[in-house]
Amino acid sequence: MNTRRLSGLLLAAASLCSVPAGAVHAQRPAAAGVPGTLRVGQSVSGTLSEGTPSMTERGRFRVYSFQGVPGRRYVVTMQATSFDPYVSLVRTVSGVSDYMASDDDSGGGTNARLRFQVPAAGSYMIVAQSLTLDGLGTFTLRLDSVARRPLAIGALRVGQTLQAQLTDSDPEFDNLPGHYDVYRVRGQAGQRVRLRMEMAENVPNLMIGRLENGQFAADEDATQGEQINAVIPDSGAFYVQAGAMGGELGAYTVSVMERATPRPSRVQPIRRGETVEGELSDDDAENEADERLYDAFGYVGRAGERVRIELSSEEFDTYIALGQMVNGEFREIAANDDAEDEEGTDSVLETELPSDGRYVIRVTSFTGGATGAYRLRVSAP
Missing domain, CATH: 2.60.120.380 (Jelly Rolls)
Incomplete structure (x- = not known):
């Protein structure tokens, strides 16, 4: 998203939102480029047209301000029949537009419904938008206060x-x-x-x-x-x-x-150019700090040596940690969760070893308790 353009558009809208509440009728659609106001229990109608401002990502939008009260629970609903609605809660912090929450389809069908609370009293903005740039047509927007349901x-x-x-x-x-x-x-x-x-x-x-x-x-x-x-x-x-x-x-x-008491960690040797297939299971060692199961592999390296460590699995979101054992504790040097393309759940770690010695590669998961088969490879970058 073009953040600079987005901030400029919303800041301009925010400055116009300082109009006294009585000067703008919430039920009346705002003119193109002019924000309206929204009160709890009221609905507004609006239109997204060719002349309505748009963002780099998603489509055209209109901005409505409201006065938020901390501790109250709100729900804003946006409905449209000719385009896919998208609604967001925004505030301005030191001149920057802060997107706090958003929703696309929780209102049924393609309608949007966002439930939220505000952290402090003050003016907030509801951005009523089309999910795509070609979305045009009329919409309705409603803001309500919702009572908290008793907890059973x-x-x-x-x-x-x-x-x-x-x-x-x-x-x-x-x-x-x-x-x-x-x-x-x-x-x-x-x-x-x-x-x-x-x-x-x-x-x-x-x-x-x-x-x-x-x-x-x-x-x-x-x-x-x-x-x-x-x-x-x-x-x-x-x-x-x-x-x-x-x-x-x-x-x-x-x-x-x-759960049974986990077994002690056993470090298996692995050499440069070697590929190992293994499995994380409930019997593996566990990091008590984050409840992640892991297997450990020992690698003997040299100062300045560059290594590439690849970890893949079709059954869990992988995580690689490279470190050394110091006084019986694992000291992490480098770690990685995602491969170079930052897609999928495989991990790739390329790093330069700081000294001669024995290193430990921990094969684990991004979230605690995950199990499944994996493939580990150590090679030159």
Whole structure:
């Protein structure tokens, strides 16, 4: 996206948004290039035409300002029949347009619906836009305040697999489309568990947290994903959020299983020009800091030597870490998650070794708990 042009367009719109609320009627469409205002409980109608401003990415847009209140939950809906709507929440920070959240299809069909909260009181902008540059026609935009639904908490035992359903009546994420359930899990301090959620063709998401004022709050730096490996820090209850981002609904299974103590890491030798096929499994060593399973390979290198390490897998998102063992601890020197084209889930790491000695290559996954077959190769760049 042409960020400079985008910032200029939205900043110009923001300066015009300082018109007193009473001077602009929310129900009346704004003229081309002139932002309107939007109040909670009101709708606006507008038109995207050939003369409407456009961005480098996506299509033409109109801007509407509103006064946000922290703690309130909002939903903005954009509907159109002649083009695919796209709606965004934007604020201006030190002269730069900050895109806080956006949505394309959560309003049903191609309509957009964005749920959000604002971090502080002040003026914010809703950008009503066509997903593509050729999108033209009329649209309606509505802003509402949404009451937070009461949180029902289910019970889930270690060793149990539970079948459940995400529905429209379940709680919704604050700033993303999607619903979730919350479960209370009881365990013992130091107990190692694996949480897993499966949901047909959809991509579910688990997160560990706590209750604050009767609502779920994720732990700071909490791991999330379809599967989470965790060590229970204190005896008693902890809470798990089981959801699906993107608005998917339907049946799912969620389970909490106890994990065995991992085996010690065994370093396998690998030489320059060699290819090794292996597999990450539940029996492999585990990094307790992020619950990622790993295999370790030893490589003897020279100072100034350049090496290329390639890791590929069709079963998990790969991650390579190169380091050395110092006083029994792995000290990372370089790491990589994506190949040169930054597409797919394979990893390629090219680096120059700083000194003579023995190095350790850790074959692991981008997210905790992932398993599957992989292929590792060490060669010259």
